[in-house]
Amino acid sequence: MSSVVNKIFAAAVVAAAALIGGQVAPAEAQEVTLRIHHFLPPPAPVPKNFITPWAEKVAAESGGRIKVEIYPTMQLGGKPPALYDQARDGVVDIIWTLPGYTPGRFPGTEAFELPFMPASAEATSQAAWKFYEKYLTAEFADVHVIAVHVHGPGLLHVKGKGVEKLEDMQGLKLRGPTRQANALISALGATPIGMPVPAMPEALAKGVIDGTAIPWEVTAPLKVAELVDSHTNFSGSRGLYTSFFVFAMNKAKYESLPADLKAVIDANSGIETSKWVGRVMDEGDAPGIAIAEKSGNKMILLDEAEVARWKAVAAPLVDTWIAEMNAKGYDGAAMVADAKALIAEYAGAE
Numbered sequence: 001m002s003s004v005v006n007k008i009f010a011a012a013v014v015a016a017a018a019l020i021g022g023q024v025a026p027a028e029a030q031e032v033t034l035r036i037h038h039f040l041p042p043p044a045p046v047p048k049n050f051i052t053p054w055a056e057k058v059a060a061e062s063g064g065r066i067k068v069e070i071y072p073t074m075q076l077g078g079k080p081p082a083l084y085d086q087a088r089d090g091v092v093d094i095i096w097t098l099p100g101y102t103p104g105r106f107p108g109t110e111a112f113e114l115p116f117m118p119a120s121a122e123a124t125s126q127a128a129w130k131f132y133e134k135y136l137t138a139e140f141a142d143v144h145v146i147a148v149h150v151h152g153p154g155l156l157h158v159k160g161k162g163v164e165k166l167e168d169m170q171g172l173k174l175r176g177p178t179r180q181a182n183a184l185i186s187a188l189g190a191t192p193i194g195m196p197v198p199a200m201p202e203a204l205a206k207g208v209i210d211g212t213a214i215p216w217e218v219t220a221p222l223k224v225a226e227l228v229d230s231h232t233n234f235s236g237s238r239g240l241y242t243s244f245f246v247f248a249m250n251k252a253k254y255e256s257l258p259a260d261l262k263a264v265i266d267a268n269s270g271i272e273t274s275k276w277v278g279r280v281m282d283e284g285d286a287p288g289i290a291i292a293e294k295s296g297n298k299m300i301l302l303d304e305a306e307v308a309r310w311k312a313v314a315a316p317l318v319d320t321w322i323a324e325m326n327a328k329g330y331d332g333a334a335m336v337a338d339a340k341a342l343i344a345e346y347a348g349a350e
Contacts (some may be wrong), residue, residue, distance in 0.1 A: 084246070129147070159229055174213055218222075
């Protein structure tokens, strides 16, 4: 019996010595693995030049205690519209997605998706973060938002002779990404077909749609230039449309982190992170343009007089959105005015 007592005593001495010597890891030294889920292939600009570098930066700044696993192209299951709920419910830890994939659920984000609203993605994404802080925290209260951003000014990529004037929109079936983009496509005379961007190449190849509204940056990884004949862009300082994105974390996962690891996430969140991913979007446009030009596709730039015609047709959509927001208890006119002012503020710094 004495040998058992001696062993217990010896074990207690060793444990005490370890505590005194600081050999037992404190709570702050815990490690955590974060799983990021998104819908694009790894070579696309945002996965390659934002999500992966962000993950590497967080890992490095945590001393390797935050480990990040990235799952592209919906590898963990579901369709792109399910991503937000996957983060909310803790199915995954972090997601990157478009709130517009679930129309009407995040109405405040649509202020940035209204016609002819966006400047560059870098400028508009900084404005979007400030707008989020003022107006959208309640809409995203069930996740921990790391960044919000937009893509570069969207344009039209169409089969056949292309869109050289407003009348050319008649009869076209065009893919749109969000409720507001689809409303714009309809107002301009075409038929909108809503679908997440990964479904678009097959729809083009099979003739389900005649064209698509997307920014240049995603045309390269999805080989859009091979599937259309023309690309229509717009003169002026504002693009036809943009889409609002969110990079967000499961709230319980964030809150479970020790203070020093929360600080690492916080240091890689907010307006500078939003600016970073916006810049990635802008820089991602160049390869898409180069591929389209090399393919011999028709590059169309509508002049300011023609763009003015499009703006006149699109203008009532803004009034409709303001009325819808007012009915939800928002001040729609103030939101539009603030969005425009914020974009102008950051675009002016370019």
